[in-house]
Amino acid sequence: MISIEDIGRYIPPETIDNLSKLSVHQVSGTFITDKIGFLTLARKPPAQSASDLCVLAYKDLESRNPDLSRDQVDAVLVCTQNGDYQLPHTSAVVHSKLSLPSSCATLDISLGCSGYVYSIIMARNFMEANGLKTGLVFTSDPYSQIIDPTDKNTDLLFGDAATVTLLSERGSLRIGRGVFCTVGSKYQYLIKRDNEKLVMNGKGIFDFAMKYVPPLIARCLEENGISHHSIDLYIFHQASKYMLHYLGQRMGLDQQLTPFEAETYGNTVSSSIPLVLQKYLSVSRHETIILCGFGVGLSAAAVLLNRYKEKEHARCQ
């Protein structure tokens, strides 16, 4: 079965200090540190594109996986809404930059904060249905390109980053059943129109998350036949410190179960979940993990990950 083997990451070294924007946006330091939670936001150089960030994430993956050969890769999926071009798909550009084989499938998924959950499920299903063995799921959505620096609603939140998840039959984390939610009637709550900058209705996004995420998690547990007592970790999209705190409180979850790790780089959209997951990938005590992304669309998705036991894993290969 196709499962998660490893995750590569790239966070640009250059950052913007949110605490330097207090007077611009008329907010207090404690609003940044205690509520927003992002002290600095990662920023790519303007000349770097989404595909460039993907390549850098791949190089991180490659550095830890010397046996991974580019010739083996038979599927590339890029989750982005800020790709290199309107067409072709950014995964084709990544394919070119990594010199991948012509037998490799490439496709993009146009999703934001729920995108990683959708992407690993789609990639797993696509690979298993077609006998593919080695897949790369990239997330790379550089919002710095579309943010208005005078807009308090967005300027304090978003950072640039990219990740790549290696899917193979050697993976240690099995991808369970996913559950999905769309409230399309509120698509305007987070929107970027042609020739305009990103606009976000913060209250609308908050309301959506608080109303729809708890029942989505309940549905995820039910679909996967597991109780909340058995969940070792919930990795939520790192929307903001406050959002995670309030969501966890609403669901009666211990703060330790809902890590907030994005203080130094920001809300990286579809990269936000895999950046946290990478940290816990090798932590064996976390056997069952729920991933949940929510945001632009408005869209939300959740999935259960189960760590393979050694004997079980050998049997599956």
Next chain:
Amino acid sequence: MHVVSNDEVFEIIKATGVNLDWDKIKPDVSLIDQGADSLDMITMLFGLQEKFNFEIPEDSIAKGDWLTIQKMVNQLNERLSARKQ
């Protein structure tokens, strides 16, 4: 018909967990002037929406209709009255 009171709204928004000096909150002063930030306001409005099962229109928020407890009470009673009809 249920008529919402200042006390009821006070208890609902306090129960959201927003950290204000609740002992000193005045019903006719903007909650922002009494220490609430934008996320606090969003949270309190969400609490009211959930309690009364409705969605606060954006333009009503933009007009400042929900900045004080008294204004919240007025808006809620207006909506409840309209719902009854």
